[in-house]
Amino acid sequence: MNYNWDWSILVSEPYMGWLLQGFGWTIAVSSAAWLIAFTLGSTLGIMRTTESRLLRWIGTGYVELFRNVPLLVQFFLWFFVFPEILPDDASRWVKREMPLPAFTTAVVALGLYTASRVCEQVRSGIEAIGPGQRAAGKAMGFSEPQIYRYVLLPVGYRIIIPPLTSEFLTVFKNSSLALTIGVIELTAATRQIEEYTFQGFEAFTAATVIYSVITFAVMGAMRVVERRTRVPGTVALGAK
Amino acid sequence: MIVLDKVSKRYGDFQVLTDCSTQVARSEVVVVCGPSGSGKSTLIKTVNGLEPFQGGTITVDGIDVGDPKTDLTRLRARIGMVFQNFELFPHMSVVQNIRVAQIKVLKRPEAEAHQKALALLDRVGLGEQAEKFPSQLSGGQQQRVAIARALAMDPIAMLFDEPTSALDPEMINEVLDVMQELAAEGMTMMVVTHEMGFARRVADRVIFMDEGRIVEDAETDQFFGTPRSDRAQLFLSKILHH
Numbered sequence: 001m002n003y004n005w006d007w008s009i010l011v012s013e014p015y016m017g018w019l020l021q022g023f024g025w026t027i028a029v030s031s032a033a034w035l036i037a038f039t040l041g042s043t044l045g046i047m048r049t050t051e052s053r054l055l056r057w058i059g060t061g062y063v064e065l066f067r068n069v070p071l072l073v074q075f076f077l078w079f080f081v082f083p084e085i086l087p088d089d090a091s092r093w094v095k096r097e098m099p100l101p102a103f104t105t106a107v108v109a110l111g112l113y114t115a116s117r118v119c120e121q122v123r124s125g126i127e128a129i130g131p132g133q134r135a136a137g138k139a140m141g142f143s144e145p146q147i148y149r150y151v152l153l154p155v156g157y158r159i160i161i162p163p164l165t166s167e168f169l170t171v172f173k174n175s176s177l178a179l180t181i182g183v184i185e186l187t188a189a190t191r192q193i194e195e196y197t198f199q200g201f202e203a204f205t206a207a208t209v210i211y212s213v214i215t216f217a218v219m220g221a222m223r224v225v226e227r228r229t230r231v232p233g234t235v236a237l238g239a240k
Numbered sequence: 241m242i243v244l245d246k247v248s249k250r251y252g253d254f255q256v257l258t259d260c261s262t263q264v265a266r267s268e269v270v271v272v273c274g275p276s277g278s279g280k281s282t283l284i285k286t287v288n289g290l291e292p293f294q295g296g297t298i299t300v301d302g303i304d305v306g307d308p309k310t311d312l313t314r315l316r317a318r319i320g321m322v323f324q325n326f327e328l329f330p331h332m333s334v335v336q337n338i339r340v341a342q343i344k345v346l347k348r349p350e351a352e353a354h355q356k357a358l359a360l361l362d363r364v365g366l367g368e369q370a371e372k373f374p375s376q377l378s379g380g381q382q383q384r385v386a387i388a389r390a391l392a393m394d395p396i397a398m399l400f401d402e403p404t405s406a407l408d409p410e411m412i413n414e415v416l417d418v419m420q421e422l423a424a425e426g427m428t429m430m431v432v433t434h435e436m437g438f439a440r441r442v443a444d445r446v447i448f449m450d451e452g453r454i455v456e457d458a459e460t461d462q463f464f465g466t467p468r469s470d471r472a473q474l475f476l477s478k479i480l481h482h
């Protein structure tokens with residue numbers, strides 16, 4: 001193979017700037033999407049375990065809808081189709097005035113999709129606890145919100161720290177789909193560098209390293225979280 | 241104090257309770273026994289509204305449990321319940337377990353709740369274990385904490401659902417002793433148990449259930465002397481001779 005390796009492009013402008021900016025967008029899209037996914041997903045997950053049939057039904061419907069449509073399709077639907085079906089005023093605002101349209105759409109699409117996955121994790125965490133704890137909470141006079149706040153969620157979240165970590169990491173990987181609607185995140189920046197310099201191997205190596213660093217950082221952080229929240233005298237609550 | 245009048249309950253087509261009527265007077269101790277699946281747990285859980293029921297009425301301290309307008313949350317805060325599997329909150333220390341509902345439900349000041357928790361732990365013989373977590377205690381100790389947790393709410397009555405069935409034999413007595421003391425102090429108690437020694441010593445009355453019906457409801461002496469129903473006799477002979 002006749003390939004001229006040139007690692008120096010990675011530290012020369014404007015390519016280094018592109019990489020850093022791409023990294024920045026990846027972090028921005030992923031964290032904003034995770035914020036939506038975690039709050040909405042937790043709410044839906046809780047809804048699926050409540051005693052209200054309506055709330056459970058809403059949660060189930062949401063999951064079925066968002067988990068079964070491919071994420072890429074969802075990106076396109078939000079970006080191209082959704083603005084068209086809005087009422088005139090809203091449609092005009094989304095198309096013309098909404099700040100950072102590609103970024104915002106990517107965050108919403110990725111956030112809503114991931115919420116359906118977080119929902120299922122939260123639900124499984126709560127269900128793993130068993131009905132006795134809920135009965136005990138009730139018997140103490142806790143209201144249903146209090147049962148969640150003081151009894152079910154503190155244990156349920158501890159149980160699902162490992163799968164939630166992997167959902168969080170998946171968000172970073174899935175954020176690369178944002179390039180399809182024009183967000184120049186890390187993967188897009190890498191492709192751009194390749195197109196300008198033909199040094200694709202270096203650029204993709206850099207991207208791979210950066211994604212790996214994110215993974216290790218997140219896993220390290222979550223290990224600290226897991227240690228800090230560990231209940232004395234137990235290996236892991238999930239093992240119960 | 242507790243009055244059940246023709247209480248019936250179904251799970252779909254399956255009739256779990258049929259016309260169950262009984263009463264527990266203030267300071268009375270009533271033991272509920274009967275074969276597995278006879279509806280003992282279900283019956284005791286209807287008393288504080290943990291299990292809904294379709295027919296009949298239950299009143300506790302004059303409050304109608306089955307009335308949709310009744311604030312069940314408030315009623316439950318006044319009735320203590322102890323479960324077979326303890327159901328302590330695993331992520332809270334022993335003292336937190338006893339404090340939490342005092343603070344969040346009864347709105348007691350934290351310091352007061354803490355003092356009360358420590359006093360109750362002393363009382364059940366676990367003064368040294370306040371800062372431990374449930375998983376660091378033996379089953380007998382956990383059950384005593386669970387009793388302390390229920391007592392912290394100053395309950396008007398206590399419900400026990402097989403409080404010693406999940407315990408190793410050598411731990412059963414430490415829990416029964418606490419319950420016996422409680423009875424001696426005049427607590428109103430409804431106890432599902434197969435511990436017939438405890439029933440004989442502590443209970444004022446014994447209820448025998450079979451297939452969702454209260455088959456026998458008698459003074460303790462009478463129940464152990466000459467149970468009227470064949471079923472109760474058979475049950476007793478099985479449980480006492482092994």
Ligand SMILES: Nc1ncnc2c1ncn2[C@@H]1O[C@H](COP(=O)(O)OP(=O)(O)OP(=O)(O)O)[C@@H](O)[C@H]1O
Nearest residue numbers: 251254256274275276277278279280281282283402
């Ligand atoms: N959620 C439920 N759905 C359907 N049937 C149930 C449910 N809970 C209990 N049952 C049935 O109701 C009957 C009474 O159950 P219950 O737990 O009250 O019995 P029990 O006397 O406490 O038995 P044990 O001594 O085994 O604890 C049983 O036949 C049981 O299978």
Ligand SMILES: [Mg+2]
Nearest residue numbers: 280281282402
């Ligand atoms: Mg039972």
